[in-house]
Amino acid sequence: MSRTIQVTFDAHDPRALSTFWRDVLDYVHPAPPGVDLPAGADPLAAWDDFLERAGVPPERRNAASGIEDPDGVGPRLFFQQVPESKVAKNRVHLDVRVAPGLEGDQRMAALEAECDRLVTLGASRLRRFEPEPPMSAGFIVMADPEGNEFCLD
Numbered sequence: 532m533s534r535t536i537q538v539t540f541d542a543h544d545p546r547a548l549s550t551f552w553r554d555v556l557d558y559v560h561p562a563p564p565g566v567d568l569p570a571g572a573d574p575l576a577a578w579d580d581f582l583e584r585a586g587v588p589p590e591r592r593n594a595a596s597g598i599e600d601p602d603g604v605g606p607r608l609f610f611q612q613v614p615e616s617k618v619a620k621n622r623v624h625l626d627v628r629v630a631p632g633l634e635g636d637q638r639m640a641a642l643e644a645e646c647d648r649l650v651t652l653g654a655s656r657l658r659r660f661e662p663e664p665p666m667s668a669g670f671i672v673m674a675d676p677e678g679n680e681f682c683l684d
Contacts, residue, residue, distance in 0.1 A: 537607045538625070541617075542677055545610035546575070549596035551676055552608055554652050555627060558598040617678045626670075626684040634668060642671050642683045649673060649683075 542548040553560060560574040563581035568574060582592045596610045630641040639662070646656055653676040662669035671683040 535606065537609050539609045539611060540677075540679060541613040541615075542610045543612065543616070544593065544677070545596040545612050546593050548675065548677055549598050549608065549610045550575075551653055552610075553598045555649060555654075555675075556598075556600070556605070556608075558605070558608065559601045561597065561599050621680050624679070625681045627681060628684050630668075630684070635662060638662070639669050642669070645683055646671050646673065 540548060540552075549560065552558065560578070562568045562574050563578050566577055566581060568577055579592070594612045598608050600606070627645075629645040630638045633641055639659075642659075646654075650656060655674045657672040657674055657680065659671050660667065660669055668684075672680060673683060674680050
């Protein structure tokens with residue numbers, strides 16, 4: 532039997548970083564345990580209420596955050612607060628698949644359009660790699676708001 536995974540990010544600001552990745556991947560913040568959110572309710576506001584009722588001190592309320600694939604297909608992403616900054620290149624990174632099945636100029640145009648969208652969300656563009664068939668279809672390397680590298684593929 533295969534296992535599911537959760538991808539965990541160390542972060543200075545878990546809520547902000549989880550919100551960035553939520554918007555990149557079209558994921559959602561889940562409701563707090565035991566809370567049924569009505570349609571259109573803000574899950575982050577529900578978390579604020581939940582943590583306050585649970586007696587979590589204000590300075591600990593941004594210690595962690597998670598997002599999930601609303602379709603239940605992709606892995607859960609978890610963001611945990613750590614005091615230290617990122618100091619080296621990631622040994623593992625995410626490839627965000629935004630142009631599956633596209634090739635050449637059409638593929639690179641789709642990657643550029645998504646790159647522009649993600650920059651408006653707070654990402655940084657690092658470099659573009661041109662297609663080099665048959666081994667590479669081309670991709671763009673980016674960094675999230677806390678400097679974690681990822682690729683648009």
